Amino acid sequence: MRLFKFCTYVLLAGVLATVSHRSWAQVNSVNDSQPTKVADQSAIIIGPGDLLDLTVFDVPELILKVRVDSTGIVNLPLIGDLKFAGMTVREAQLLIARKLVELEMVKKPEVSLLIEEFATQGTTVSGEVNAPGIYPLMGPHRLFDAISAAGGLTVKAGRAVTIIHAGQKDHPEIITLPEGTSFEQANVTIYPGDTIVISKTGVVYVVGEVAKPGAFLMENNTSMSFLKAIALAQGTTKLASQKHTLILRKTSTGTLQYEVPLNKIYQGEAPDLQLHAEDIVFVPTSNVKTYGAIGLQGAISAAIASIYVLR
Known part of the structure; x- marks a missing residue:
């Protein structure tokens, strides 16, 4: 009885080993059948110091790895010196194939060339x-x-x-x-x-009589509304002149000024505006008009100067 059990165990162990071996063989076969993805290097320029992986089908002497020397030259068996530096990978492949044909070594050479290590190019x-x-x-x-x-x-x-x-x-x-x-x-x-x-990304600047002057990023590089910019600056102060708020916009001919009636926008009597990247929203004090044009220009200049601090 014991001999029968022993024989049974041996037989099962043999079957399991065979199945296991076949399973691993199938897995390895599947893995080996999946081609390794190699990024296209054909347009990359070869430089001095690069390590090249060369394979010429059915030419054992040209299945090797070779490094480009400091002068840009590679010495290949059967062919000799070739200057690869400055060539693309594709151009080097064609040069090797052409040399093999000229030397009457291979009629239709199949050349594979890859840069395995890059040395000089940044x-x-x-x-x-x-x-x-x-x-x-x-x-x-x-x-x-x-x-x-x-x-x-x-x-x-x-x-x-x-x-x-x-x-x-x-x-x-x-x-x-x-x-x-x-x-x-x-x-x-x-x-x-x-x-x-x-x-x-687009940036809008809000300066002057607002609670939190600053530079505010446009989400996803899209436009930003005038009211949103004021809201991001946490609103105007009690000293703000909502009637004479300005948008300063750079153009190819200089900086343009647009007066915006913020009070009317708040009340829904005027439409909200869309700001452009690098626009400056300037909220002056309520008494800036008493300074005249020179005083207003001085306040604007001070606001623009503050942008460099925000940056």
């Missing part, structure tokens, strides 16, 4: 970041890596990010930064040589 980050500049991000990185390297976004940063990929200046990529916590879709791949420009 990623340029400009616009509304705390430390604009060129950063030597080695190899492919994500957008937020580049922004982080540049000190992060400023308080005036907009949600639009323009990415100009190396070799594709006529086809910039526009990314919209999300408001929530889901960053994965916006966190695109960045390569050395790319340029990243962070947009500036």
Whole structure:
């Protein structure tokens, strides 16, 4: 009886081992059948110090990794010296194929070339970041890596990010930064040589006789109403002249002044207005009119000067 049980256990163990082996084989087969996604590097420019991964089908001597020297030259078996620095990956692939045909080594060469390590090219980050500049991000990185390297976004940063990929200046990529916590879709791949420009969100300034003068960001870069700007500044003071409130707007020909009857807007007798980015709302004191035009201009100049403090 004991011998029968022992044989049964051995038989079950063998069956389980076989099933387990087949299951793992199937899993590995599925994983191996899924192609690894490789980002397109064809337009990236090769630089000195870059490490290249070269594969020429059916030519074992040209399945290797080689580094570009300081002069931009690569020495390849069977071919010799080739200057790759300044070429795109695609151009280098075509050059290798052409050389193999000229040397009558391969009739129709299949060449694969990838930059495995980037050595010299930096990623340029400009616009509304705390430390604009060129950063030597080695190899492919994500957008937020580049922004982080540049000190992060400023308080005036907009949600639009323009990415100009190396070799594709006529086809910039526009990314919209999300408001929530889901960053994965916006966190695109960045390569050395790319340029990243962070947009500036619209800002409206409210100064003068208001409870809390300041610079107020336009949500989603959209317009802001006049009453909302006053509300963000926590309303006017008791000394405010609601009849002579001004909007100062910069144009190509200078600064224009628009007088706005705030009291009538409050009472619904005049329509609310839409402000533009960089508009200045100036609420003067009620007795500023007694100073005449010169006094009013002086008050406006003082308000504009205060904008530089707010910035």
